[in-house]
Amino acid sequence: MPNAKLNQDTEPNRLANSPFSLTILGAGSATPTLKLHQTAQLLTIGSDHVLIDCGEGTQLRLIEQRIRPGRLRYIFISHLHGDHYFGLPPLLSSLNLGGRTEDLFLFGPRGLDEVLTTIFRVSDSRLGFRLHFQVVEPGTPTLLLDHPLMTVESIPLQHRIDCSGYLFREKPHKPHLLREKLPDDVPVHYLKQLKNGEDILGPTGEILFASAEYTEPGPPARSYAYCSDTRYVEELVPQLQGVNLLYHEATFMEDNAQRATEVYHSTAKQAATIAAKAGAERLLIGHFSSRYKQFDLFLEEARSVFPETYLAIEGQTTSI
Secondary structure, X not given: OOOXXXXXXXXXXXXXXXXXXXXXXXXXXXXXXXXXXXXXXXXXEOOEEEEEEEOOOHHHHHHHOOOOHHHEEEEEOOOOOHHHOOOHHHHHHHHHHOOOOOOEEEEEOOOHHHHHXXXXXXXXXXXXXXXXXXXXXXXXXXXXXXXXXXXXXXXXXXXXXXXXXXXXXXXXXXXXXXXXXXXXXXXXXXXXXXXXXXXXXXXXXXXXXXXXXXXXXXXXXXXXXXXXXXXXXXXXXXXXXXXXXXXXXXXXXXXXXXXXXXXXXXXXXXXXXXXXXXXXXXXXXXXXOOOOOOOHHHHHHHHOOOXXXXXXXXXXXXXX
C-alpha cells in the first residue's frame, strides 16, 4: 500500500458555513457493552467524511446512522489495540464488495499495513480500489495531510503501545466580498483579487478598490483535536491551545486514578484539566470503562474543573 499522494492543484468552492461536525459512533473502551460500542468517530468536513478509529462493528454503526460507508475518503487509526481497529478489515471488505473504485487514504501506526496485508493474503482477498497507507510516527507532532480544506497533524500520546491523536484544522476562510458596495460593471477577475485580499490598482499604481473596504473577514477557522488512549500528559497543552472542540479519553473517574496511571489511561478530571489548560472551547469525554454503569458522575467530576464538558453520546452529532 503506497504512501498517500493527494492532488491539491484545484481550490474547491469553499462555503463560509460549510459542514464541520463530529458524529460519535462508539464511546466505550476495550470491553463492549449493550449500551456502548468500541471507539469510532466520523468527522465531516465539507463534503469529505473522515473516520477516526474503527472499533469492532463500526460499519454497522455507520449504517445505523444512515451514513454511506462508500463516502469515506480518509481513515485515521490511533493505535493497534483491537478496540480501535478490529472493525477496519471488515469495513474494507464491505467497501470492496460494494464496488468501490475510488482511492482510500489510511493513516496509522507502523504494523497496520502488515496486519491488513496478512488478512488479505490468507483470505485470498483483493481490493478493487487503491488503499494508500501512510505510517504515523509516534513521539513528534507531524503534518500528515495538507488538504485544500484542512490540515491534519499527529498528536503524540502516551499509552502502553505507540499511540497518536489527531488535530484537524480548517484552513483560513477567504474574506467575504461586499458585492453590494461595488459597481455592477466590476470585472470578475477584480472580484477574485479582492477576495484574495489584494487591492485593485490603476495604471499609475493608484488604488481603485481597497480590499479592506470591499470585504469583511471570513468566519474563523475551526479545529478539532482527538486524544485517544493516553495517560495524563501536560505536554499536550501547547499543541491543543485554543482548539474549538477537544475529545479526550476519560476511561476512569478519580476513584480509580491509580489504576488509570498503571494502564496509561486518564480520568475525567484529568481530561478536564488538559482542556482547561489548553483553553479549549468545549470538551467531549468518552472511552468509558465497562465497570461503570452510569456516566453522570463523569460529567460532574469533569465540570468541576472545566464547565464546558459534555459526554460523548453514541449517535449524537456535534457541530464545531
